[in-house]
Amino acid sequence: MENNALANRLKLLRDKKGLLQKQVADKLGIKSNTLSGYENGSRSPDHKLLNSIADFYNVTTDYLLGRSDDPELTEKEEDEKLYKELDEILDNLPEDERNRLWSKIKAYAEGLADANKEN
Structure with missing residues (x-):
């Protein structure tokens, strides 16, 4: 469940910003195929990278993982x-x-x- 929420939200956030996977991957210091794996649910980022992704999109890790529907930081x-x-x-x-x-x-x-x- 968490993996599907993460995959869906990563794709949604990237699309909202109008960015290509390569652009996001470059900003995060990972390969495009790694990000693709996160977005299709076949892979999961480690905690450090999850925090970096949350910082990049300015959302909470709970939002990324589907534990909260509120992307805003408190x-x-x-x-x-x-x-x-x-x-x-x-x-x-x-x-x-x-x-x-x-x-x-x-x-x-x-x-x-x-x-x-x-x-």
Whole structure:
């Protein structure tokens, strides 16, 4: 059941974006025939790739797997995705730049918190 839901939703999402299998496969770093296998239900992606596919289409893994009919990310999921992206960016910075950026982020967040208290 999950495999059929995954296959159907992968094809639906790709069609909605007007993309070819090759375009999606290239973006995901896989071969076109691998994606074809996912879309026809003969293969299943591993967890890491499933997360990458969900990120690519900006949907939840639960939606891809047919566990939810709501493709939209919840606010918490959006936040987690943002934190993950920020963490990856920070990991690629030299330590001094990373510390400087964290200081700016912290100051900005404190400023927002103070502004919200005043309102």
